[in-house]
Amino acid sequence: MERTAARLAAVAAAITVAVSLSVSLNGCTKAPEKGSETARNPDDFVARINKEMAELADEANAAGWVQSTYINVDTQLLNAKSGERYLAYFNKTVEESKVFNAGAASRDSARALHLLKLGVSAPAPNDAGKRKELTQLTTRMEAMYGEGKYCPEGAAGDSESCRNLDELSETLAKSRNYAELSAAWAGWHTVSRPMRKDYERFVTLANEGAQTLGFKDLGAMWRSNCDMAPEAFEQEAARLYGQVKPLYDGLHCYARGKLAKKYGEEKVPAGKPIPAHLFGNMWAQQWNKIYSDILEPYKGVANLNVDRALEQQKYDPKRMAQSAEQFYTSLGFPKLPETFWERSMLTRPRDREVVCHASAWHMDGNEDVRIKQCIVPAEEDLSVIYHEMGHVYYFLAYKDLPYLFQSSAHDGFHEAIGDTVVLSMTPGYLHTINLVGSVKPSKEAVINQQMKMAADKIAFLPFGKLIDEWRWKVFDGTIQPADYNKTWWELRTRYQGIAPPVERTEADFDPGAKYHIPGNTPYTRYFLAFILQFQFHRALCEASGHTGPLHECSIYGNQEAGKRFWEMLQAGQSRPWPETLEKLTGKREMDASAIIDYFAPLMGWLEEQNQGQACGWEPVASQEAATAPDKT
Numbered sequence: 001m002e003r004t005a006a007r008l009a010a011v012a013a014a015i016t017v018a019v020s021l022s023v024s025l026n027g028c029t030k031a032p033e034k035g036s037e038t039a040r041n042p043d044d045f046v047a048r049i050n051k052e053m054a055e056l057a058d059e060a061n062a063a064g065w066v067q068s069t070y071i072n073v074d075t076q077l078l079n080a081k082s083g084e085r086y087l088a089y090f091n092k093t094v095e096e097s098k099v100f101n102a103g104a105a106s107r108d109s110a111r112a113l114h115l116l117k118l119g120v121s122a123p124a125p126n127d128a129g130k131r132k133e134l135t136q137l138t139t140r141m142e143a144m145y146g147e148g149k150y151c152p153e154g155a156a157g158d159s160e161s162c163r164n165l166d167e168l169s170e171t172l173a174k175s176r177n178y179a180e181l182s183a184a185w186a187g188w189h190t191v192s193r194p195m196r197k198d199y200e201r202f203v204t205l206a207n208e209g210a211q212t213l214g215f216k217d218l219g220a221m222w223r224s225n226c227d228m229a230p231e232a233f234e235q236e237a238a239r240l241y242g243q244v245k246p247l248y249d250g251l252h253c254y255a256r257g258k259l260a261k262k263y264g265e266e267k268v269p270a271g272k273p274i275p276a277h278l279f280g281n282m283w284a285q286q287w288n289k290i291y292s293d294i295l296e297p298y299k300g301v302a303n304l305n306v307d308r309a310l311e312q313q314k315y316d317p318k319r320m321a322q323s324a325e326q327f328y329t330s331l332g333f334p335k336l337p338e339t340f341w342e343r344s345m346l347t348r349p350r351d352r353e354v355v356c357h358a359s360a361w362h363m364d365g366n367e368d369v370r371i372k373q374c375i376v377p378a379e380e381d382l383s384v385i386y387h388e389m390g391h392v393y394y395f396l397a398y399k400d401l402p403y404l405f406q407s408s409a410h411d412g413f414h415e416a417i418g419d420t421v422v423l424s425m426t427p428g429y430l431h432t433i434n435l436v437g438s439v440k441p442s443k444e445a446v447i448n449q450q451m452k453m454a455a456d457k458i459a460f461l462p463f464g465k466l467i468d469e470w471r472w473k474v475f476d477g478t479i480q481p482a483d484y485n486k487t488w489w490e491l492r493t494r495y496q497g498i499a500p501p502v503e504r505t506e507a508d509f510d511p512g513a514k515y516h517i518p519g520n521t522p523y524t525r526y527f528l529a530f531i532l533q534f535q536f537h538r539a540l541c542e543a544s545g546h547t548g549p550l551h552e553c554s555i556y557g558n559q560e561a562g563k564r565f566w567e568m569l570q571a572g573q574s575r576p577w578p579e580t581l582e583k584l585t586g587k588r589e590m591d592a593s594a595i596i597d598y599f600a601p602l603m604g605w606l607e608e609q610n611q612g613q614a615c616g617w618e619p620v621a622s623q624e625a626a627t628a629p630d631k632t
């Protein structure tokens with residue numbers, strides 16, 4: 001679900017372009033010497049660091065790629081070393097940049113100097129020893145997650161009975177046996193226990209790094225990557241959540257009723273949080289795996305299950321990726337470079353450990369773009385590859401910008417691009433590419449389609465919101481290490497209305513069971529992306545001349561929409577995001593009204609369904625199991 005593992009590995013510029021652009025901007029034809037007085041010209045300085053950072057990023061990306069696709073002690077070492085080097089350079093450069101008065105710089109250089117400070121997701125302290133320690137910690141936590149296996153008591157680490165995240169997730173998705181689900185959920189949550197001490201130390205060091213850059217703490221630094229003050233950003237996220245909360249509450253109420261039918265009222269009581277392991281997903285963040293047997297409103301109406309078609313038509317990983325490429329080229333976007341096909345990892349290798357978590361990579365700031373995903377021929381993976389391809393096309397659209405502008409308008413944009421395209425994978429589109437039969441439009445069919453979509457898009461919203469709320473409080477010290485797990489569950493209960501299936505204590509470190517915590521990837525971007533994608537979708541549909549209900553629109557094949565989309569992508573991070581947003585949508589604010597429009601039919605239906613139900617939930621004591629332990 002994301003682009004490259006760390007921001008430091010995210011981007012690199014076409015070096016010659018960076019230099020020539022800056023030269024033409026300041027009209028200077030003589031290359032300044034490092035450290036000389038002429039190098040004090042901010043425009044020259046920015047041109048130099050754009051070039052140097054691009055070179056270092058090439059190496060960091062290569063080391064990051066090989067570690068993620070071939071986990072062993074050597075690749076961990078190489079990746080940690082290159083990360084360390086990049087961080088050292090970064091700190092030195094930020095220090096140097098402090099002599100420049102942004103007022104004396106060109107508009108672009110002033111922006112570049114600001115963005116420079118925000119260039120890594122975990123800035124290191126100035127002390128070399130601590131810098132080394134920080135990179136070792138992040139590398140080790142990520143590896144622990146990637147290699148994580150749950151071995152039943154008494155089993156050796158390499159025993160056949162040990163299961164990795166893929167296998168445990170498979171159980172979560174497919175089993176409907178309460179005890180078996182509990183065991184798989186609890187099993188995966190043992191993997192993160194040993195991360196707790198590392199994470200605690202990581203927080204201290206990364207905060208120290210953020211402070212050397214002039215931020216209060218790391219969370220405040222993340223929040224300033226949004227062209228607004230950290231407090232304003234926090235309020236903005238809260239405002240948007242307030243807009244969408246009624247959608248989630250309606251869905252939660254409906255899902256609880258259905259789950260109670262399935263597992264019994266004593267396991268899923270009315271008015272209480274729902275056990276977290278019953279949603280078909282390890283984190284209860286998306287509920288699509290329980291759609292067809294539990295959530296589907298009208299049995300068998302407009303069955304959109306494309307798994308069977310993918311299997312019957314013998315789709316392999318490459319063909320699935322080609323299907324995604326074909327959608328983007330239908331908008332007038334370019335074909336993928338040959339190197340994409342040669343260098344991507346689209347299948348899980350049999351002979352080595354890899355990080356299967358899907359990601360998109362911009363290796364050289366130019367055309368070397370890649371996807372790392374362990375694709376299986378299933379509907380979900382088809383959506384994921386369409387999503388990842390959005391990152392790839394964003395990379396390609398902004399590749400000609402200088403290094404420091406080769407990024408998302410704000411982080412949420414990057415995640416929203418591919419998802420915007422996924423919204424156009426309507427039944428009509430899937431029929432066009434022969435993955436579903438023709439769907440007769442009926443009220444029941446619409447409700448089924450929307451429920452399926454809501455299980456993915458609306459179910460996610462509270463989860464997307466709470467992850468960083470927890471981390472912001474960890475980084476600013478409101479949450480102390482002694483309460484890591486308790487506060488985690490307080491937020492999960494408050495936002496998601498869920499409770500752990502088995503009792504938790506502070507010996508657990510459940511936040512670490514979600515990739516983005518050990519991987520130190522900011523998460524609010526996903527929340528914003530889920531709101532923005534509907535806003536983008538509505539704007540593109542308008543551009544394409546679509547008139548009917550929003551949920552029926554697909555921009556597939558529409559070059560006018562494609563042109564507008566591409567223009568927005570090309571701006572990268574060169575301008576404050578409200579400007580970029582305005583380009584496409586005509587508005588300078590993020591707005592959740594499009595997601596509300598989109599789901600209007602479902603929301604009306606849910607209101608009827610939930611009448612007379614005791615919706616909402618009373619919080620349970622935060623780490624208590626949702627229901628009494630299973631006796632059997």
Ligand SMILES: [Zn+2]
Nearest residue numbers: 001002003415
């Ligand atoms: Zn993504």
